Amino acid sequence: MAEMPAVDWRVTRLARRRATVTRAQVETVAGRAVGLFGLVFGAQTVPVALEQAGALVPGAGAALMAVLYGAIVALAVATVTKVAVRAACLGFAALYVLALVSWPFLVADPAALDGSAPWLYYLCTVATTAAVIAVLPVWAGVYTLVVPAIYGTIRLLPAGGDAGPLLAVLDALYAVVLGVVVLAIITMLRQAAESVDSAQEAALQRYDVAARQHANEIERVKVDALVHDSVLTTLLSAAAATSPEAEHLAARMARDAVQRLDEAGATGPRAFDRVGLPVLVRRLRAALTTFNTPFTVRVVNAGGVELPVEAMEGLYSAAVQAMVNSLQHADDSGLSTRRELRIRGVRAGGCVIEVADNGRGFDIERVPAERLGLRVSIEERMANVGGIARIESQLGHGTTVTIAWPLGAEGSA
Incomplete structure (x- = not known):
C-alpha cells in the first residue's frame, strides 16, 4: 500500500500565510504615519514659529520650539524603531496641550501677531492623531474635542490673533473634523484587523486539530497494514507449521513482526506533524x-x-x-x-x-x-x-x- 504524504508541508504553508491586515500592522502603519506627518507639519511651521517668536516673552519661542520639535523627532524615531511608540505619542499629545494652554501667558506683544493664528494650530492634527494611537478610543475622542475647543478659545483672545467668533469656531471645527476622521479610520482599521486576527487564529487552530487527526489516521492505517501483512501472516504460518523448517520460518517471521511493531511505536503518530x-x-x-x-x-x-x-x-x-x-x-x-x-x-x-x-x-x-x-x-x-x-x-x-x-x-x- 502506498504511504500517504506527510502533513508537515501543508501545516507549514498555512502557518506561513499572513493576513493582509493585522492589528500589529495597523498599529505600525498608523504610528509611522503620525511620525512622518509630524516631521512634515513641523517643518512647515518653522518659518511661522520663527516669525512669531518675537511676539513672545524672550526665550519662550525658542524653548517652545525645542520642546515640541524635539517631541516630534522623538515620536518619529519611536515609530520607526517600534520602541515605546505609545509613550512617545502620549508624551507629544500632553506637551501639545501644555504648550497650547501656556500660549496666552507667553505672548508679550499681541500686536506683533498681526491677527495671524498661532503656529501651534498647524500641529493640532498631529496631536489628535498621536492621542488616537496612545489611548483608548473614548479618551482619544475626548481629546479630539477638547483640544480644538481650547484652541478656539485662545483664538478669541488678543494673544490668539483676536479673531472673531465665527473664524474661531470655524478653525476649531476644522480641527475637530480632521481629528474625528482620523479617529474613525484608525478605529475601523483596528476592528477589522482584530476580526481578521481572530478568524485566522480560529482557522489555524482548526487546521492544527485536523492535521493531528490526519497524522493519527495515517499512523492507524500504517499499523493496520502492518498487523495485516506481518502479524496475521505470522500467526497463520505458525498455525500451519508441521515441520521444523516451517516452525523456524514462523519464528523468524515473528521476530521480524515484533521489530516492525517496535519501530512503528517509536515513531508515534506525530512524527511528521x-x-x-x-x-x-x-x-x-x-x-x-x-x-x-x-x-x-x-x-x-x-x-x-x-x-x-x-x-x-x-x-x-x-x-x-x-x-x-x-x-x-x-x-x-x-x-x-x-x-x-x-x-x-x-x-x-x-x-x-x-x-x-x-x-x-x-x-x-x-x-x-x-x-x-x-x-x-x-x-x-x-x-x-x-x-x-x-x-x-x-x-x-x-x-x-x-x-x-x-x-x-x-x-x-
Missing part, C-alpha cells in the same frame, strides 16, 4: 487578550522555524502558566509592574520564550513542594517534551522564566 513558530506566537498573543494586564511582546526570528506539535503544546502551556504566575504573584502594592513576553526562534527548529517582570520576586528555595505551578506546570512539562525551563528571581528585582526547546536552545545566540 510540525508547525511553524508563527502559529505559537499567534496562540500566545490570543492568550494575552484574556488577561487584564498587558504584556510587552517581542518576537525575533520567527520566520522559517518549525516545531513538533508536542514541543509547541509544551511551550505554549508552560508560557501561559508563567504569565499567569506573574499576574498572580508579581504585583507589589503601590508600584507599577512591567511585564514582557519575548519569543525567539533558534535556527530552523528551536524556540526560546522568556516571561519577565520587574515585580516583587521571590526566593525559589522557599517555594513549597506542594506548589505545582512551577515544578509540574512549567519545569516537568518542558522536561517531558525534551525541553528545559529555567526560573530566575530575586526579591524586589522581579522574575524571569526562560522556556526553551530543544534542550540546549536557551544557550544559542
Whole structure:
C-alpha cells in the first residue's frame, strides 16, 4: 500500500500565510504615519514659529520650539524603531496641550501677531492623531474635542490673533473634523484587523486539530497494514507449521513482526506533524487578550522555524502558566509592574520564550513542594517534551522564566 504524504508541508504553508491586515500592522502603519506627518507639519511651521517668536516673552519661542520639535523627532524615531511608540505619542499629545494652554501667558506683544493664528494650530492634527494611537478610543475622542475647543478659545483672545467668533469656531471645527476622521479610520482599521486576527487564529487552530487527526489516521492505517501483512501472516504460518523448517520460518517471521511493531511505536503518530513558530506566537498573543494586564511582546526570528506539535503544546502551556504566575504573584502594592513576553526562534527548529517582570520576586528555595505551578506546570512539562525551563528571581528585582526547546536552545545566540 502506498504511504500517504506527510502533513508537515501543508501545516507549514498555512502557518506561513499572513493576513493582509493585522492589528500589529495597523498599529505600525498608523504610528509611522503620525511620525512622518509630524516631521512634515513641523517643518512647515518653522518659518511661522520663527516669525512669531518675537511676539513672545524672550526665550519662550525658542524653548517652545525645542520642546515640541524635539517631541516630534522623538515620536518619529519611536515609530520607526517600534520602541515605546505609545509613550512617545502620549508624551507629544500632553506637551501639545501644555504648550497650547501656556500660549496666552507667553505672548508679550499681541500686536506683533498681526491677527495671524498661532503656529501651534498647524500641529493640532498631529496631536489628535498621536492621542488616537496612545489611548483608548473614548479618551482619544475626548481629546479630539477638547483640544480644538481650547484652541478656539485662545483664538478669541488678543494673544490668539483676536479673531472673531465665527473664524474661531470655524478653525476649531476644522480641527475637530480632521481629528474625528482620523479617529474613525484608525478605529475601523483596528476592528477589522482584530476580526481578521481572530478568524485566522480560529482557522489555524482548526487546521492544527485536523492535521493531528490526519497524522493519527495515517499512523492507524500504517499499523493496520502492518498487523495485516506481518502479524496475521505470522500467526497463520505458525498455525500451519508441521515441520521444523516451517516452525523456524514462523519464528523468524515473528521476530521480524515484533521489530516492525517496535519501530512503528517509536515513531508515534506525530512524527511528521510540525508547525511553524508563527502559529505559537499567534496562540500566545490570543492568550494575552484574556488577561487584564498587558504584556510587552517581542518576537525575533520567527520566520522559517518549525516545531513538533508536542514541543509547541509544551511551550505554549508552560508560557501561559508563567504569565499567569506573574499576574498572580508579581504585583507589589503601590508600584507599577512591567511585564514582557519575548519569543525567539533558534535556527530552523528551536524556540526560546522568556516571561519577565520587574515585580516583587521571590526566593525559589522557599517555594513549597506542594506548589505545582512551577515544578509540574512549567519545569516537568518542558522536561517531558525534551525541553528545559529555567526560573530566575530575586526579591524586589522581579522574575524571569526562560522556556526553551530543544534542550540546549536557551544557550544559542
